[in-house]
Amino acid sequence: xxxxxxxxxxxxAFDWVPEPAQGxxxxxxxxxxxEEARFDYRVRLIGLERPPGYAGExxxxxxxxxxxGQVQIFxxxxxxxxxxxxxEALLPREPRAKYRAIQWTYAALSSIEPFVQFRALLNxxxxxxxxxxxxxxxxxxxxxxxxxxxxxxxGDSEWLDGDRFTIADIMMVTVLRIATRAGLIxxxxxxxxxxxxxxxxPPFGQALDDQLTxxxxxxxxxxxx
Amino acid sequence: xxxxxxxxxxxxAFDWVPEPAQGxxxxxxxxxxxEEARFDYRVRLIGLERPPGYAGExxxxxxxxxxxGQVQIFxxxxxxxxxxxxxEALLPREPRAKYRAIQWTYAALSSIEPFVQFRALLNxxxxxxxxxxxxxxxxxxxxxxxxxxxxxxxGDSEWLDGDRFTIADIMMVTVLRIATRAGLIxxxxxxxxxxxxxxxxPPFGQALDDQLTxxxxxxxxxxxx
Numbered sequence: 001x002x003x004x005x006x007x008x009x010x011x012x013a014f015d016w017v018p019e020p021a022q023g024x025x026x027x028x029x030x031x032x033x034x035e036e037a038r039f040d041y042r043v044r045l046i047g048l049e050r051p052p053g054y055a056g057e058x059x060x061x062x063x064x065x066x067x068x069g070q071v072q073i074f075x076x077x078x079x080x081x082x083x084x085x086x087x088e089a090l091l092p093r094e095p096r097a098k099y100r101a102i103q104w105t106y107a108a109l110s111s112i113e114p115f116v117q118f119r120a121l122l123n124x125x126x127x128x129x130x131x132x133x134x135x136x137x138x139x140x141x142x143x144x145x146x147x148x149x150x151x152x153x154x155g156d157s158e159w160l161d162g163d164r165f166t167i168a169d170i171m172m173v174t175v176l177r178i179a180t181r182a183g184l185i186x187x188x189x190x191x192x193x194x195x196x197x198x199x200x201x202p203p204f205g206q207a208l209d210d211q212l213t214x215x216x217x218x219x220x221x222x223x224x225x
Numbered sequence: 226x227x228x229x230x231x232x233x234x235x236x237x238a239f240d241w242v243p244e245p246a247q248g249x250x251x252x253x254x255x256x257x258x259x260e261e262a263r264f265d266y267r268v269r270l271i272g273l274e275r276p277p278g279y280a281g282e283x284x285x286x287x288x289x290x291x292x293x294g295q296v297q298i299f300x301x302x303x304x305x306x307x308x309x310x311x312x313e314a315l316l317p318r319e320p321r322a323k324y325r326a327i328q329w330t331y332a333a334l335s336s337i338e339p340f341v342q343f344r345a346l347l348n349x350x351x352x353x354x355x356x357x358x359x360x361x362x363x364x365x366x367x368x369x370x371x372x373x374x375x376x377x378x379x380g381d382s383e384w385l386d387g388d389r390f391t392i393a394d395i396m397m398v399t400v401l402r403i404a405t406r407a408g409l410i411x412x413x414x415x416x417x418x419x420x421x422x423x424x425x426x427p428p429f430g431q432a433l434d435d436q437l438t439x440x441x442x443x444x445x446x447x448x449x450x
Contacts, residue, residue: 055374055378059377060371061374071321073327074332075329075335076331077335078327078330081324081327096295096296099303099306099307100298102300102303102306102307106300106302107300109335110338111287111300113339114342129363130359131356131359134355135354135356138351138354149280150284
């Protein structure tokens with residue numbers, strides 16, 4: 001269990017978020033990578049009311065921010081790449097394989113996540129808008145097109161690059177979990193199985209448990225079960 | 226002028242696209258980086274009706290695909306990083322500066338582009354939908370939040386990392402050109418000036434000219450001026 005208050009690596013996380021976001025907050029991606037590589041890290045918790053000056057660290061006011069000694073990084077894709085350069089368990093050294101992993105990390109964030117995320121917002125945060133329901137077919141078509149293309153490419157492979165697990169799988173599985181929760185994966189058994197393979201890895205389980213344990217500890221009074 | 230039919234580097238591009246997409250197609254990002262680094266490249270043109278088997282190269286059926294000898298990459302972020310590792314003109318070697326550039330490359334694609342792109346679609350491809358107009362305030366708010374945060378962070382800097390131009394600026398300027406064309410930048414003089422600084426670089430001018438010249442040559446009959 002790499003959480004260690006003396007670690008050089010620091011990751012910011014929220015102390016609590018509402019239930020629909022629990023298990024999806026983006027520090028999970030970084031925690032998972034840290035667990036896979038067995039790098040110790042400490043967590044700096046912040047509230048949804050961001051602390052003064054947080055925009056100086058993260059211009060979009062999100063989590064996580066990452067720090068390793070003098071290196072400071074935001075954007076989970078860049079953080080995973082940094083960790084990949086520190087650990088071959090996360091990113092191959094051979095240039096062709098390395099760039100396949102980097103390309104799929106970008107693909108998860110740029111070619112899949114936006115289409116899945118906007119469609120998911122119509123189910124929850126935007127559901128009360130009168131335009132939400134009539135706009136669903138357009139957003140559905142986009143999300144389903146991309147998920148179908150991903151499913152076609154993945155085929156029966158274990159991971160995006162065959163039997164080699166990389167940062168690209170950490171990014172893609174965590175992006176697909178947004179789709180899973182919003183019921184968007186549909187009849188694509190290979191994508192369901194791919195997400196389940198990712199979630200079955202002990203480092204994922206540890207990372208998720210650590211995020212959720214924090215939320216349980218900081219449950220707002222009056223909302224506790 | 227690095228277009229050279231004998232070059233090792235190959236980039237795919239469309240032979241023609243409709244006017245609203247001209248100057249925004251993503252091979253522009255890669256052409257610009259190649260011009261900045263003075264790397265020769267050849268162009269493989271494809272039609273909007275993708276050639277058979279193109280999904281084997283690019284699972285989302287987009288341009289560009291990139292090839293440099295045995296290395297094959299899709300996703301413009303990954304391609305720019307690959308070129309950055311080949312040329313210090315594009316990406317610093319010092320680790321902290323390198324990861325600042327990589328983080329901003331991801332930020333352009335993940336934290337800015339989707340919000341700008343979806344808002345822009347409401348002005349053109351989605352304009353005829355009855356839900357388009359009533360959904361604009363929500364999408365406007367998101368796009369303006371992110372553009373405002375970017376403007377605050379950029380301040381009076383020449384580039385995203387002070388006076389050092391990197392792949393992050395190639396990505397951010399080309400993303401902001403989507404916002405400029407859709408009239409979304411608004412009253413943010415520093416963002417307008419930043420885009421203009423990027424567009425004023427001769428390598429950008431050459432790259433744009435090469436993309437547009439191809440489209441003029443392949444203008445469908447009956448639509449020529």
